[in-house]
Amino acid sequence: MAEGRLVIGTQRYSSWSLRGWLCVRLAGLDVGVEVVPLAGAGQTAALKTLSPNGCVPYLEHRGAVVWDSLSIAEYCAEHHAFLWPEDRAARAWARSVAAEMHSGFRAVRSALPMNLGRNHPLAAPLAEDVHKDIARINAIWTEGAGRGGPFLCGSGMGNADAMFAPVVCRFLSYDVPGLSSTAQAYMQAVRYHPLMVEWYAAAAREPVEWQLDMYETLA
Ligand SMILES: N[C@@H](CCC(=O)N[C@@H](CS)C(=O)NCC(=O)O)C(=O)O
Incomplete structure (x- = not known):
């Protein structure tokens, strides 16, 4: 059984999520990954009650709760110092x-x-x-x-x-x-x-319905 979970947003768009996910994967933390489709402009209802700041990436690991990509980077480095x-x-x-x-x-x-x-x-x-x-x-x-x-x-x-x-x-x-x-x-x-x-491969597999006009129609 996994030792926690990492919640991230739409992989096509979520830059902060990519940071947290890379740190967690580089450190080899044993967590399940859950992807929440982002609504855009900070309006993702599902996140409001999920993480303390209503944002992803959000990590739960062996009793620790970590939000914010830089905190996740530091947390991962506590487990695997080579990250710095x-x-x-x-x-x-x-x-x-x-x-x-x-x-x-x-x-x-x-x-x-x-x-x-x-x-x-x-x-x-x-x-x-x-x-x-x-x-x-x-x-x-x-x-x-x-x-x-x-x-x-x-x-x-x-x-x-x-x-x-x-x-x-x-x-x-x-x-x-x-x-x-x-x-x-x-x-x-x-x-x-x-x-x-x-x-990139996971992002390419995301449902078309997750795509947001605000990003796709940018000239
Ligand atoms: N400073 C935070 C920023 C996190 C952030 O803004 N994440 C965006 C997604 S990339 C988010 O969760 N937005 C809320 C939403 O889309 O509803 C970090 O480093 O993790």
Whole structure:
């Protein structure tokens, strides 16, 4: 019998869920995964009474209740320390970029919503604040993966990569320009990590009825 459950939202769209799911899977926690179809714009009735903040990802594991993707990342690292780098300075860098992702990049988030079914750029040019976010993300990926890669902190996917994985999905979906060759190689490493392949496949199997006009009709 599983030791808990992880509740996530529609895999096609739920960027926060992808982060939590990756951390839980990388840590190998023995939990059942439940997918709740999102209603969009924070209006999913089923979530209101489920998690303390009415959001996914939401984890229950051996008596612990954890909500918020960054808390899930930290919780998973308590079980499997390799999710953060062993080296103190490298760990400080990884935590900083993970937190920067968690609390920032609002322009990218709102202009380029995650939609794994999308495969073409926006019709309109990207706004200046979106370009600014892209430039900072490019710098982080180039610095991290540029140390040897293929991931941000070395040869294995960790918590910092999990936090940025949905950004990789967005940049691929919208064919975002201006990324270094190191950043582009990093995106390929993330996209074709076995867990990401599994997530994309699950998203592709979701019922068409779960698709939301607000994301599908974005020009
Ligand atoms: N800061 C939170 C954000 C979680 C969040 O906003 N999740 C969205 C789905 S991606 C959600 O549950 N929204 C509520 C809804 O759609 O009703 C985290 O890191 O987990």
